[in-house]
Amino acid sequence: MTVNLLDFDAAGLAAWFAQRGEKPFRARQVLRWMHRFGVDDFERMTDVAKSLRAKLAAEAEIRGPAPLRDATAGDGTRKWLLDVGGGNAVETVFIPEANRGTLCVSSQVGCALECSFCSTGKQGFNRNLTTAEIIGQLWHANRMLGAVRQPGVGDSGERVVSNVVLMGMGEPLANFDNVVAALRLMLDDNAYGLSRRRVTVSTAGLVPAMDRLRAEVPVALAVSLHAPTDALRDELVPINRKYPLRELMAACRRYLEDAPRDFITFEYVLLAGVNDGDADARALLALTRDIPCKFNLIPFNPFPGSDYRKPGADRVRRFQEILMNADVVATVRKTRGDDIDAACGQLAGQVRDRSRRQAAQPLVRHEPVAALEESAP
Ligand code: SF4
Structure with missing residues (x-):
């Protein structure tokens, strides 16, 4: 072969x-x-x-991914649907901003973790992406954005993709070896030369793999928290039953010893009437009080078949205020690329579920894509 x-x-x-x-x-x-x-x-x-x-x-x-679709939104957000064979496809999204360009990369076809609010989780799991398919998303984006450097031309320091977040489809740390190889290429001066601060891995909390990541290639870390108590997190993020909050918080503290940034980003999807109350915000502050952190709040983006609702703007503001009043930075995720379905909860893909019985549906998203704003400036 x-x-x-x-x-x-x-x-x-x-x-x-x-x-x-x-x-x-x-x-x-x-x-x-x-x-x-x-x-x-x-x-x-x-x-x-x-x-x-x-x-x-x-x-x-040298074979990059084959694009099935390429769409650009009015705000400049660009999205590629990439064929990964066997009737499966994943998406990569480029989000241009004034001072940076962020690429959101997928790591698996589907996801096995079954977070209850996540459309990716609802589609089941097919397989891990290979290293070529993960790094191929950055390779492809650079080529499409005209960002590849010319041989013999010095490095001006200008990069169209300045930040990468592994927050697309899948749980990156469940595909550890392939993700780590792709991360090494992102950081390699002979390849993409990105700084560790500008590459973020998002995890739902696979504690042993967080420790391995810290030892092998400690890039910036975002943790999909979504609940301040084990009882609620067991329901929303079932991996919590295996690695409960006490262990997850301890892993975050350990990670900070080697992290390239001096805080962890916590992603928190706000679900109306479920985890968006004042008491939840205060419980979050108590849970994270000895961990330097920032919060990305993600008002839930409903998708067909989901039981959750999006909280009103006042509720979101109040939740944010409680965190900010305790001197914790909390941003509310901006919605980008609405007109091409690249907003959170709408990132498309196709998954032929091999883990469960569901039929493939053309709808996918790793809900916590949110931390886009938190990537290093
Ligand atoms: S939120 Fe992330 S970890 Fe959870 S099911 Fe969705 S893709 Fe998987």
């Missing part, structure tokens, strides 16, 4: 080259061509020996 070189991080590519008797610097050259310059044709790698180019073309390929 032809090897897709997008599947390798720098160490993996060097090992693959070594197996073929090629020097590590050759692997670095090819890495740069693929990721910095967005090249998918070995013939264009002009500083690579012709004989090696021919050898690579015979044994390998």
